[in-house]
Amino acid sequence: MMEIHDYTWIFVLGIIAACADAFGIGANDVANSFASSVSSGSLTLAQACIIAVFTEFLGAFLLGSNTAETIKSGIMDVKLFVPQPELMMLGMLCAVAGSAVWVLTACRFGMPVSTTHSIVGAIIGVGIAAFGGDTIKWDYSGVAKIVTSWFVSPVAAGIVTAIIYMPTKIFVLKSVNSLERGIKAIPIYFFITSLIGAFYLIYKGAPGTKAAKMSIGTIVGISFGVAAGVTILAWVLFVPWLRRRVINKENVRWFHIPVIHFVKPRPSAPAPEEIPGGLENGDGTEIQEKITASGKTIESESNNEAEFQEQEKSRVKSLFTMAKDLFLRGVRKDVRNLDNQKLASVHEAAQKFDGDTEYLFSFLQVITACLASFSHGSNDVANAAGPIAAIYDIWRTAKVDPSGKAQVPSWILAMAGAAIDLGLLTYGYHVMRKLGNGVTYLSPSRGFSAELGTSLTVLTASKIGLPVSTTHCITGAITSIGLCNGSWRALNWKMLSWCFLSWIITLPAAGLLAGLLFAYGKNAPTQMI
Structure with missing residues (x-):
């Protein structure tokens, strides 16, 4: 009979595995969510990471589910574990470990996979290893629903994205005076974006709060x-700022938007070579010579003790620089693939439009990226937090909750949120490099349409009960953008095949890993002879 606080080693290993799984969520799910923003140039990789650090963590910590289903979608009957709570602890440990291994492997090869499907596949593997295949729901209420999502998600998102992008392309981007039309249309786009974003955030992004209990009408x-x-703020403040920034080429900054009517006319920003006192005026040789000469003077006047102190300082500075370079390695990668010769023909087949007009959509895309990231943190954190919450609940109570749900403490949400951020910062560039411009050429207007189309699809599908995945939706949306060019050559079909293959093998791969781990742990010798 299990006692309270027995099997502490499973609890400790569960924390490690949950952090690894959350790390993979950041490196894969969050990365493919921001891939279109970075690929289109609306955000740099560093800017996307900075935004995601706050939005993902706050979404996970503030709006993370108060209760997380440890057995996703009723895949397996948790009541079977009631007689042996420790077996449930082992099962959740193996499930989150198997999911983590698969997601991290997928990240390494730039495979955009669904982390939700990964943890579900892992739980299926544990269920089969524990009680046989009859314990798994293979019909549409379980596994069949997941298989359906492989096809429903990308097609639905692609259709919605095309509906958003094609009117923009026809009536704004292809217009002779596209810039003026774009500026006039910006308030309309802000209305649509904020309407969908607010609805998505309230309805989908706030589980466990009073907002989740509101009626649809409210x-x-x-x-x-x-x-x-x-929309009113956009018309009164943002549109005048855009006119001065884009049409008049004034050097107004983003923080001038709230006070744009009080900002005096400003000259255009000087070109880099015109900036006085910068290295742009030369190659820096003169400055380097001064530094070298100064160093030699100090060295010649230093005694042995001063030399030793200087060497120690140099070593500390070198270690600090190495640590900084290692930590920032993931945000200094080129993930846009604009100079990739293998993708040159794909990018050339895409239609190009006025750069100033495309610039208008950058701000809208930043908004959609922030909302999607915040909502993602509040929802998908349960993929990593759910299993460890179940382990923790059993560890402190020595029993299994037959409902299959477990309270998620704040410290678990904070831990998972931090691990998600770390995953994006250090490892997310692998998926970003493959998705986005790796599938087709993306500009701000295209990226905005893809992100908005994805959000709208996920929201609508959730309401009517259709099974969709955010990962699959963004891939379908980007594919639709490529097809909207009117040429099949504007798509990297090899990359799309790679994506679809990764979706198919996620369920069995994660299930096999978790099932083998559980079978080994369950049948391991318990006594030494």
């Missing part, structure tokens, strides 16, 4: 109110 009313307010 949520729609609040969303329209928010959208109207944002």
Whole structure:
């Protein structure tokens, strides 16, 4: 009979495995969510990481589910573990470990996979290893629903994205005076974006809060109110700022937006070579010579003790520089693939439009990226937090909750949120490099349409009960953008095949890993002879 605080080693290993799984979520799910923003040039990789660090963590910590289903979608009957709580602890440990191994492997090869499907596949593997295949729900209420999502998600998102992008392309981007049309249309886009974003955030992104209990009518009313307010602000403040920034080429900065009517006319920003006192005026040789000469003077006047202190300082500085370079390695990668010769023909087949007009959509895309990231942190954190929460609950109570749910403490949400951020910062560039421009050429207008189309698809599908995955949706949306060019050559079909293959093998791969781990642990010798 299990006692309270027995099997502490499973609890400790569970924390490590959950952190690894959350790390993989950041490196894969968050990375493919920001891939279109970075690929289009609306955000740099460093900027995307900075935004995600706050939005993902705050979404996970503040709006993370108070209760997380440890057995996703009713895949396996948790009541079977009631007689042996320690077996449930072992099963959740193996499930989150198997999921983590698979997701991290997928990240290494730039495979955008669904982390939700990965943990579900892992739980299926544990269920089969524990009680046989009959314990798994193979019908549409379980596994069949996941298989359906492989096809429903990308197609639905692709259709919605095309509906958003094609009117923009026809009536704005291809217009003779596209810039003026774009500026006039910006408030409309802000209304649509903020309406969908507010509805998505309230309805989908706030589980366990009072907002989640509101009626649809109330949520729609609040969303329209928010959208109207944002549109008015965009018309009064943002549009005048855009005119001065884009048309008049004034050097107004983003922080001038709230006070744009009080900012005096400003000259254009000087070119790099015109900036006085910078290294742009030369190659820096003169400055380097001064530094070298100064160093030699100090060295010649130093005694042995001063030399020793200087060497120690140099060593510390060198170690600090190495640590900084190692930590920032993941945000200094080129993930846009614009100079990739293998993708040159794909990018050339895509239509190009006025750069200033495309610039208008950059700000909208930043908003959609922030909302999607915040909502993602609040929802998908349960993929890593759910299993460890179940382990922790059994460890402190010595029993299994038959409902299959476990309270998720704040410290678990904070831990998972931090691990998600770390995964994106250090390892997310692998997936970003493959997705985005790796599939087709993306510009701000295309990236904005893809992100908005993905958000709208996930929201609508969740409401009507269709099984969709954010990972699959963004891939389908980007594919649709490529097809909207009117040429099949504008798509990297090899990369798309690679993506689809990764979706198919996620379930069995994660299940096999978790099932083997569980079978080994369950049948391991318990006594030494």
